[in-house]
Amino acid sequence: TAVDACRYMGALIMGAVNGAEKDELLSERYYPISGGWWDDNPLEPEVDEVSTGSFKRREPPEIRGRGYVVASLEAALWAFHNSDSFEEGCLLAVNLGEDADTTGAIYGQLAGAFYGEGGIPEHWRRRLAHRLLIEHFAERLHHLGRTVDWEKLLEFLPIFERLGFVPGAGKDPSESSGVGAGQEMVRFMKTLYTAGAIYPFDWSKWHDEAGRFFHDPTLLESADEMTLRRLLTYHARVDYFNQGHLDEMIEAGHITRVLRVLRELKTG
Incomplete structure (x- = not known):
C-alpha cells in the first residue's frame, strides 16, 4: 500500500513540475503519460480509490490526517483540491489535526511542485531552518532533473x-x-x-x-x-x-x- 501511494504521488509530482493544470492533476487515475498506465500497472485498491477522487467526495470528519498512508494522502489531496494557494492549502492540511506534520509534508511536496518556490509565502521561507542548505539541494536536484539525455x-x-x-x-x-x-x-x-x-x-x-x-x-x-x-x-x-x-x-x-x-x- 505504501509503495503504491508513492507511485501515485510520484505521478502527481511529475505532472506538477512539468506544468499540468490542477484539474488535470486531480482527474481520475492521473498519470503524466497517456496510454492507460494504471490499467497495466494497477494501484492497490485503497490507493486506487484515492486516485479516482475520494478526496473530492468527502469532507472532515471523513477526511482525517491520522498518519496511515492512505488517509494522509487523501487528506493532503483534499487540502490541495479545496484551496487556491500554497498557504491556504497548507493551513487546511495541518489544521485537520492528528498527525498534522505528515499531512502537511505530503501536501507540501505536491503543492510546492505545483505553485513553485514563489508560491510559498516569503514570511514562511524566512523562518525556514537550514534554508540555504535546502535551497542548495533543491538547485542540484533541479539541475540533474533538467539534464536531458x-x-x-x-x-x-x-x-x-x-x-x-x-x-x-x-x-x-x-x-x-x-x-x-x-x-x-x-x-x-x-x-x-x-x-x-x-x-x-x-x-x-x-x-x-x-x-x-x-x-x-x-x-x-x-x-x-x-x-x-x-x-x-x-x-x-x-x-x-x-x-x-x-x-x-x-x-x-x-x-x-x-x-x-x-x-x-x-x-x-
Whole structure:
C-alpha cells in the first residue's frame, strides 16, 4: 500500500513540475503519460480509490490526517483540491489535526511542485531552518532533473526511419500498423519523460508556433535545442488530451525530422 501511494504521488509530482493544470492533476487515475498506465500497472485498491477522487467526495470528519498512508494522502489531496494557494492549502492540511506534520509534508511536496518556490509565502521561507542548505539541494536536484539525455531519444531515429516514419512518406502500411511500431511509439513517449526532455512551459499557447514548424521544414532546420525541446513537449502534452496526436506526428515523419535536426546539433 505504501509503495503504491508513492507511485501515485510520484505521478502527481511529475505532472506538477512539468506544468499540468490542477484539474488535470486531480482527474481520475492521473498519470503524466497517456496510454492507460494504471490499467497495466494497477494501484492497490485503497490507493486506487484515492486516485479516482475520494478526496473530492468527502469532507472532515471523513477526511482525517491520522498518519496511515492512505488517509494522509487523501487528506493532503483534499487540502490541495479545496484551496487556491500554497498557504491556504497548507493551513487546511495541518489544521485537520492528528498527525498534522505528515499531512502537511505530503501536501507540501505536491503543492510546492505545483505553485513553485514563489508560491510559498516569503514570511514562511524566512523562518525556514537550514534554508540555504535546502535551497542548495533543491538547485542540484533541479539541475540533474533538467539534464536531458538526448542520446536516449536519438536511439529512436534509426527505428523510425526503418519503420518508414519519414517526411513525405506517411506511414508504411506493411509495418506501421503492427504491434512493434505501436510499442516503439509508446516507448518513445515514455522516454520523452524519463530522459528529461519535457520542458515546463505554457504549451497551450504554442499551437500556432508548433504548426509553423510542422508546415515549414526550413524553419525547423534552423531551430535550436531549446526550441526542439519545447516542440517535443508540446506534442507530448497535446497527446495527453488528444490521444493519438503524437502517433500521428511520428507517422507523418515530423518527429523523425525533429530528431534529425537534433542529431545535427549534437554532432556538429
